[in-house]
Amino acid sequence: MVLHLPILSLVTFLPFIGALFIFMIKGDEATVARNSRQLALWASLVTFTLSVVLILSFDSDAAGFQFVETEQWISGLGIHYRMGVDGISVWFVLLSTFLTPLCVLASWESIRSHVKEYMIAFLVLETMMVGMFCALDFVVFYLFFEGVLIPMFLIIGVWGGPRRIYAAFKFFLFTLAGSVLMLIAVLTFYVVVGTTDIQTLMQARIDPSLQYWLWLAFFASFAVKVPMWPVHTWLPDAHVEAPTAGSVILAGVLLKMGAYGFLRFSLPMLPEASLFFQPLIFTLSVVAIIYTSLVALAQEDMKKLVAYSSVAHMGFVTIGIFTVSVQGVEGALFQMLSHGIISAALFLCVGVVYDRIHSRDIARYGGLVHRMPAYALVFMVFTLGALGLPGTSGFIGEFLSLLAAYQTNRLLAVLASIGVVLGAVYMLWLYRRVMLGVLEKEELKSILDLNRREVAIFTPLVVLVLWMGIYPEYFLGFMHVSANNLVENFEIAHGLQLAVAAP
Amino acid sequence: MTELPDFYPAMPEVVLAFSGLLLLLYGAVCRNALPRFVGYATVLVLLAVQVLEMTTAPGDAVTFSGLFISDRYAVFMKSLVLLGSALAVILSFDYHEHEKQERVEYPIFILFATLGMMMMISANSLLSLYLGLELQNLCLYVLAAIRRDTLKSTEAGLKYFILGALSSGLLLYGMSLIYGFAGSTEFPVLAEILTAADTQTPMGVVVGLVFVMAGLAFKISAVPFHMWTPDVYEGAPTPVTAFFAMAPKIAAIALFMRVLLDPLGGLVEEWRQVVVAVSLASMILGSFAALAQTNIKRLMAYSSIGHVGYALVGLATGTPAGVQGVLIYMTVYLFMVVGTFAVILCMRQHDRMVENIKDLAGLSKTHPMIALAMAVFMFSMAGIPPLAGFFGKLYVFLAAIEAGLYTLAILGILTSVVGAFYYMRIVKFMYFDESHEPLDRWIGRDIGLIMLVAGVFTMFFFVYPEPILAAASVAASSLFTG
Numbered sequence: 001m002v003l004h005l006p007i008l009s010l011v012t013f014l015p016f017i018g019a020l021f022i023f024m025i026k027g028d029e030a031t032v033a034r035n036s037r038q039l040a041l042w043a044s045l046v047t048f049t050l051s052v053v054l055i056l057s058f059d060s061d062a063a064g065f066q067f068v069e070t071e072q073w074i075s076g077l078g079i080h081y082r083m084g085v086d087g088i089s090v091w092f093v094l095l096s097t098f099l100t101p102l103c104v105l106a107s108w109e110s111i112r113s114h115v116k117e118y119m120i121a122f123l124v125l126e127t128m129m130v131g132m133f134c135a136l137d138f139v140v141f142y143l144f145f146e147g148v149l150i151p152m153f154l155i156i157g158v159w160g161g162p163r164r165i166y167a168a169f170k171f172f173l174f175t176l177a178g179s180v181l182m183l184i185a186v187l188t189f190y191v192v193v194g195t196t197d198i199q200t201l202m203q204a205r206i207d208p209s210l211q212y213w214l215w216l217a218f219f220a221s222f223a224v225k226v227p228m229w230p231v232h233t234w235l236p237d238a239h240v241e242a243p244t245a246g247s248v249i250l251a252g253v254l255l256k257m258g259a260y261g262f263l264r265f266s267l268p269m270l271p272e273a274s275l276f277f278q279p280l281i282f283t284l285s286v287v288a289i290i291y292t293s294l295v296a297l298a299q300e301d302m303k304k305l306v307a308y309s310s311v312a313h314m315g316f317v318t319i320g321i322f323t324v325s326v327q328g329v330e331g332a333l334f335q336m337l338s339h340g341i342i343s344a345a346l347f348l349c350v351g352v353v354y355d356r357i358h359s360r361d362i363a364r365y366g367g368l369v370h371r372m373p374a375y376a377l378v379f380m381v382f383t384l385g386a387l388g389l390p391g392t393s394g395f396i397g398e399f400l401s402l403l404a405a406y407q408t409n410r411l412l413a414v415l416a417s418i419g420v421v422l423g424a425v426y427m428l429w430l431y432r433r434v435m436l437g438v439l440e441k442e443e444l445k446s447i448l449d450l451n452r453r454e455v456a457i458f459t460p461l462v463v464l465v466l467w468m469g470i471y472p473e474y475f476l477g478f479m480h481v482s483a484n485n486l487v488e489n490f491e492i493a494h495g496l497q498l499a500v501a502a503p
Numbered sequence: 504m505t506e507l508p509d510f511y512p513a514m515p516e517v518v519l520a521f522s523g524l525l526l527l528l529y530g531a532v533c534r535n536a537l538p539r540f541v542g543y544a545t546v547l548v549l550l551a552v553q554v555l556e557m558t559t560a561p562g563d564a565v566t567f568s569g570l571f572i573s574d575r576y577a578v579f580m581k582s583l584v585l586l587g588s589a590l591a592v593i594l595s596f597d598y599h600e601h602e603k604q605e606r607v608e609y610p611i612f613i614l615f616a617t618l619g620m621m622m623m624i625s626a627n628s629l630l631s632l633y634l635g636l637e638l639q640n641l642c643l644y645v646l647a648a649i650r651r652d653t654l655k656s657t658e659a660g661l662k663y664f665i666l667g668a669l670s671s672g673l674l675l676y677g678m679s680l681i682y683g684f685a686g687s688t689e690f691p692v693l694a695e696i697l698t699a700a701d702t703q704t705p706m707g708v709v710v711g712l713v714f715v716m717a718g719l720a721f722k723i724s725a726v727p728f729h730m731w732t733p734d735v736y737e738g739a740p741t742p743v744t745a746f747f748a749m750a751p752k753i754a755a756i757a758l759f760m761r762v763l764l765d766p767l768g769g770l771v772e773e774w775r776q777v778v779v780a781v782s783l784a785s786m787i788l789g790s791f792a793a794l795a796q797t798n799i800k801r802l803m804a805y806s807s808i809g810h811v812g813y814a815l816v817g818l819a820t821g822t823p824a825g826v827q828g829v830l831i832y833m834t835v836y837l838f839m840v841v842g843t844f845a846v847i848l849c850m851r852q853h854d855r856m857v858e859n860i861k862d863l864a865g866l867s868k869t870h871p872m873i874a875l876a877m878a879v880f881m882f883s884m885a886g887i888p889p890l891a892g893f894f895g896k897l898y899v900f901l902a903a904i905e906a907g908l909y910t911l912a913i914l915g916i917l918t919s920v921v922g923a924f925y926y927m928r929i930v931k932f933m934y935f936d937e938s939h940e941p942l943d944r945w946i947g948r949d950i951g952l953i954m955l956v957a958g959v960f961t962m963f964f965f966v967y968p969e970p971i972l973a974a975a976s977v978a979a980s981s982l983f984t985g
Contacts, residue, residue, distance in 0.1 A: 139897070146887060147888050154930075157931065176923055184912055187901045
């Protein structure tokens with residue numbers, strides 16, 4: 001019954017329809033703000049419910065794309081509107097639809113100006129994100145991939161902090177510069193293979209000498225998005241200046257777009273080049289892990305610290321992906337999901353105290369545990385998750401990635417695990433400075449603990465972190481077939497036997 | 504006794520010419536002729552001719568002893584030009600009423616300029632090309648200087664006239680060289696002579712080709728012949744600038760393409776390097792020079808130089824796909840530009856026009872709908888998907904890659920990132936900055952309607968782009984078979 005509906009298009013465009021309705025709300029400012037909030041929440045919740053239906057009816061044993069939709073779009077070029085998900089993308093759809101209602105809730109009180117426009121921007125952003133993960137045509141993918149820039153640029157620039165204009169421009173221009181090169185690569189694909197259908201392109205064999213160029217063009221785009229060292233510098237600025245919910249989406253979903261691109265395009269379509277550039281990726285990832293962890297240690301600003309930790313965590317993802325082993329790919333996918341939830345949650349945690357004290361300076365805090373026990377508990381869970389304690393989701397992803405790295409290159413694994421240690425250092429130190437100690441500062445003495453809205457935001461996040469940590473197989477089960485498929489195709493493409501021990 | 508030529512293929516032009524004469528007569532004879540009436544009549548005539556053009560065009564017809572051709576390509580381009588002219592006339596109503604500058608001559612000049620453009624687009628010989636071009640130019644010179652009581656406008660008109668005359672001189676010189684060395688002015692004959700594989704192309708033709716291209720590059724304001732553009736755009740009254748940015752530009756591009764691909768199509772290897780260089784220079788200068796502009800009309804001038812650069816990327820390929828890309832690009836460009844100028848015409852403080860970009864500050868709070876429309880146009884001009892501007896870029900760059908022009912494509916697309924910066928700067932002023940001096944809360948109904956139509960077109964083009972893409976494809980291929 002469900003299968004006959006174009007469910008992916010529904011999930012993609014429902015938020016957009018919600019945005020159109022919000023656009024039409026009229027009245028005095030307070031009414032408009034209230035109604036926009038309500039409508040945005042409902043639209044995003046309905047979308048989330050639909051995406052739960054999607055995952056429940058997803059067949060985790062099938063290798064190909066599911067829920068495929070095809071419509072004629074630009075017949076002159078043979079470009080179709082194609083949507084479909086496999087085990088790699090389905091969880092990202094869910095991640096996007098899961099985080100959006102939380103963002104709406106998190107902005108309930110902190111956003112006071114232009115509420116209507118804010119909610120429209122978020123719903124449009126959701127449409128772009130979901131559409132990007134579902135797209136099975138390169139041009140459609142590109143449309144969504146770059147369309148994300150418009151709402152995000154406005155979210156950072158309009159509702160951001162004091163240096164928001166600089167941050168918004170930096171974000172916009174960095175990502176755009178990368179993406180336009182990808183457009184050239186997409187067009188080259190079209191000229192060489194004659195189609196922009198992603199499924200066909202995965203089977204196509206491209207001449208290796210051309211592969212290198214195409215790979216570099218993709219790399220320009222995805223490396224900026226991930227972000228990989230040294231093109232990560234837009235991220236701390238964007239994170240610090242963006243409103244809380246903006247940071248949540250940025251860390252939770254937008255960073256995954258780059259890694260998703262590597263998995264979906266670079267590996268299957270350009271296998272020779274991927275292998276050729278493997279050392280480059282490994283080097284940059286290790287540098288990112290160690291260097292940004294050290295930088296995170298030195299931060300005075302909580303949001304900046306979490307932002308730099310994101311760069312380090314994404315380093316594990318890129319290592320996992322480019323080991324091209326089943327563990328590596330699954331580890332990377334799992335790490336992305338886990339990071340999507342934990343870093344989003346950490347930004348929300350920072351947002352909680354920022355809403356009360358209006359400062360993100362670590363030095364302004366201390367001893368919060370005495371006034372905010374519930375908050376301290378929640379923060380603890382996410383801190384431990386971020387440093388990869390067994391039993392939390394962070395552990396599984398990092399462990400699988402490191403395992404795969406060890407099988408590929410021992411030195412790589414050793415260097416990367418330094419990052420794990422450093423991660424524990426900066427996260428625990430942050431926790432100590434903010435939460436523990438004596439409550440001395442005057443303005444903190446009257447601070448209130450989490451209210452009901454905030455509890456409602458954090459509960460699902462805590463549950464997920466523990467669920468993913470204790471019973472990861474539920475999540476991995478959806479990925480097995482697709483990950484195996486990806487790695488097998490990669491090996492066939494090479495005629496190589498990489499050491500793979502199937503789990 | 505000579506037989507009369509077949510007027511049928513030129514029916515739209517004939518109707519346009521007679522209507523123009525009638526309106527002119529009315530304006531001259533009636534002592535208290537109503538400028539508003541003439542304006543509305545002009546819009547009606549332009550739209551009626553457009554309908555005529557699209558319904559009666561015979562496909563491929565040559566008349567007036569081979570001087571005039573009406574093919575699918577001409578129909579497509581003329582439709583754009585007619586639409587652009589009609590929109591420009593509508594845009595001018597409110598401005599003229601406000602500035603107490605209502606004149607009967609204004610719409611009539613636009614009408615005759617449009618007639619000239621249509622002749623240019625349908626030219627099938629170097630002579631008819633030049634006749635059409637000069638008819639258009641004379642009207643444009645006067646239009647630029649139509650506010651003869653202000654220094655800026657007269658200066659703009661004079662500059663335009665001197666540089667325009669110079670470029671016409673270059674063009675004529677090039678045409679005479681081509682005629683002298685090839686022996687004909689007619690496009691089909693020239694094409695036959697110049698594509699003949701066994702003969703070496705005479706040097707004189709190549710020199711003539713370069714002169715013709717230089718002359719035409721003036722008209723489309725491509726670098727390095729762009730100098731007049733910012734001054735004229737800034738100096739001319741805003742509705743005139745809007746007109747300049749739309750119809751004449753599209754007509755000149757149409758002419759440029761026809762001349763290069765039809766009679767000179769055999770010399771593609773010779774002219775391609777020139778087009779590539781001009782295109783690159785236009786894209787680079789258009790994006791970098793615009794960064795420092797504070798006057799929005801000057802900024803639009805540089806932006807239009809950049810857009811011409813992108814359009815020329817399509818032409819540089821010399822393939823039907825490239826021409827299709829240019830046609831799509833110009834269609835989308837027309838809507839973006841008319842919308843942007845509609846917004847610029849709303850920029851008034853204390854009942855006076857203002858032109859500084861900073862005057863847009865805080866527009867999202869004082870005029871949310873205008874700000875939204877302007878943001879859509881800016882994002883679209885920057886080529887951000889899913890807005891219409893992206894599709895223009897997609898098609899021209901696709902054609903460039905198909906033709907193997909990788910360097911041009913990569914450099915071109917990188918300049919679009921620089922270009923994005925200054926478009927985003929306008930969005931920044933509107934959305935991120937607080938207003939200190941809000942714009943007047945006045946907006947003409949015509950202007951609002953144009954803004955709405957252009958905005959909806961730009962925003963939702965991606966939903967159903969098929970008709971325009973298909974029409975452009977048909978039009979482009981007719982240029983190659985004919």
